[in-house]
Amino acid sequence: MDAAVQVEDLQKSFGDRVVLDGVDLAISRGTIFGLLGPNGAGKTTLVRILATLLRFDAGRVRVDGYDVVGQAAAVRRTIGLTGQYASVDDLLTGQENLFLLGRLAHLDRGRARRRTAELLTRFDLEQVAGMRVGTYSGGMRRRLDLAASLIAAPPVVFLDEPTTGLDPRSRRNLWGVIRGLASEGTTILLTTQHLEEADALADEIAVLDHGLVVTRGTPGQLKARIGAERFTAHLEVAADLDRAARLLPTASLDAQARTVTVPLSGPDELRSALNALSEAGIALTRTQVTAPTLDDVFFAVTSTANSETRR
Numbered sequence: 686m687d688a689a690v691q692v693e694d695l696q697k698s699f700g701d702r703v704v705l706d707g708v709d710l711a712i713s714r715g716t717i718f719g720l721l722g723p724n725g726a727g728k729t730t731l732v733r734i735l736a737t738l739l740r741f742d743a744g745r746v747r748v749d750g751y752d753v754v755g756q757a758a759a760v761r762r763t764i765g766l767t768g769q770y771a772s773v774d775d776l777l778t779g780q781e782n783l784f785l786l787g788r789l790a791h792l793d794r795g796r797a798r799r800r801t802a803e804l805l806t807r808f809d810l811e812q813v814a815g816m817r818v819g820t821y822s823g824g825m826r827r828r829l830d831l832a833a834s835l836i837a838a839p840p841v842v843f844l845d846e847p848t849t850g851l852d853p854r855s856r857r858n859l860w861g862v863i864r865g866l867a868s869e870g871t872t873i874l875l876t877t878q879h880l881e882e883a884d885a886l887a888d889e890i891a892v893l894d895h896g897l898v899v900t901r902g903t904p905g906q907l908k909a910r911i912g913a914e915r916f917t918a919h920l921e922v923a924a925d926l927d928r929a930a931r932l933l934p935t936a937s938l939d940a941q942a943r944t945v946t947v948p949l950s951g952p953d954e955l956r957s958a959l960n961a962l963s964e965a966g967i968a969l970t971r972t973q974v975t976a977p978t979l980d981d982v983f984f985a986v987t988s989t990a991n992s993e994t995r996r
Contacts, residue, residue: 688747689714689841689872690735695744697730697896704730705741706896712874712889714840717867719887720876721979723987726893728876729769732845735874736766749841765834765842769849772830775819779810779829782818783836790837797836804832808862824855831862841872848882860886880979890979894987908977911985915975916955917946921968932961949974 690712697705704727712718722728733739735748737757746753749763773782783804787797805814808828818826827847834842844863848856856879863886867873877883883890884904891901900907920926920943929945930938936945947958955974962969 687713689749690718690874691745691747692731692735693745695731695734695741695746697727697734697739697741703896705734708744708893708896708898710891710898712872714872715867715870716888717863717873717875717886719883719890720874720893721880721883721890721983722893726987727896728893729845731893732766732843732874732876736764736843737761762837763839763841765837765839767831767834767842767844767847769846773818773826773833776817778815778817779821779825780805780814782829783833786833787836792837800836800838804835808832822855823850824852824858827851827855827859828862831859835866840870842866842874844873844875846876846878848877848879856882880983884979892983892986900982900986904979907982908979911977911981912948914949914977915946916949916958916972917944917975918958918962918972919944919970921970925967928965929962929967932965932967933958 688711690710692708692710695705695708696703708727708731710718720728720731730739734741734746735753737753737760740754748760751759751763753760773779774785777785780801783801784797787800788794792800805811808831810825810829810832813821813825818829821829827850831844831847847863848859851859860882863873863875867888875883875886887904889901889903890907891898892907893899900910902910918929920929923940923943926938926940926943926945930936933945933947936947938945947954949955959972
């Protein structure tokens with residue numbers, strides 16, 4: 686199978702609350718798949734179902750070719766899971782945590798020791814391997830937690846907001862580890878609230894809202910659907926806003942910020958806008974050209990009206 690994860694018409698409710706309302710997903714092997722959505726959209730519920738931790742109401746789910754209900758034990762042998770909070774034992778050392786988990790994963794003692802040493806080196810934890818995890822920094826704990834999910838070298842890894850609580854440097858370091866895993870052929874499902882994280886890491890992204898996949902594509906495809914680049918001019922005098930609007934009929938205005946913003950389809954439109962403002966004697970304090978971001982995508986596709994219509 687080309688798909689490491691296959692989800693078809695997945696449905697899950699908690700009482701009267703519908704959490705997943707017919708989700709369809711296919712995640713290609715060896716890719717990083719980003720799953721975005723507002724709080725309560727169903728991201729963690731989906732991950733728990735994929736990891737065999739939660740039963741669903743209807744649909745079909747396969748991971749690495751195995752059915753998550755009928756072949757749950759096989760699924761568990763092929764996955765790694767890192768949740769939003771570190772699950773390692775604070776009273777054990779980093780080395781003891783990994784060795785214990787290796788034995789629980791049915792590695793023999795020799796293999797568990799070798800795998801522990803490999804992961805401590807890979808995650809730059811050798812210097813603190815003999816220290817109790819309770820003394821680790823947040824970044825160290827998250828790296829150890831991710832290492833723990835890889836102890837049995839699973840082909841599929843679920844990362845549920847793995848950089849929660851990390852400082853920017855620790856987050857970037859963990860990004861490098863995640864990219865390295867994908868380059869070696871590991872399939873990664875990543876949920877995150879950091880949109881720049883999904884933009885930097887994901888080969889493909891799906892956005893969940895009200896239990897539905899409301900859009901899907903590569904980061905570039907999603908941003909292209911929102912629109913082209915935009916030129917924003919910051920005016921020196923607020924009174925010039927009306928004149929600027931007449932000169933640039935496609936512009937949107939922000940009176941408080943004293944800006945006019947024009948969508949661009951190419952460099953000629955940018956040149957024309959600048960020339961029009963200059964010839965009219967409209968003074969500018971600064972200008973900028975920006976491309977659509979995943980933030981724009983997120984806000985566009987998870988609006989209340991859009992979600993309610995889809996439900």
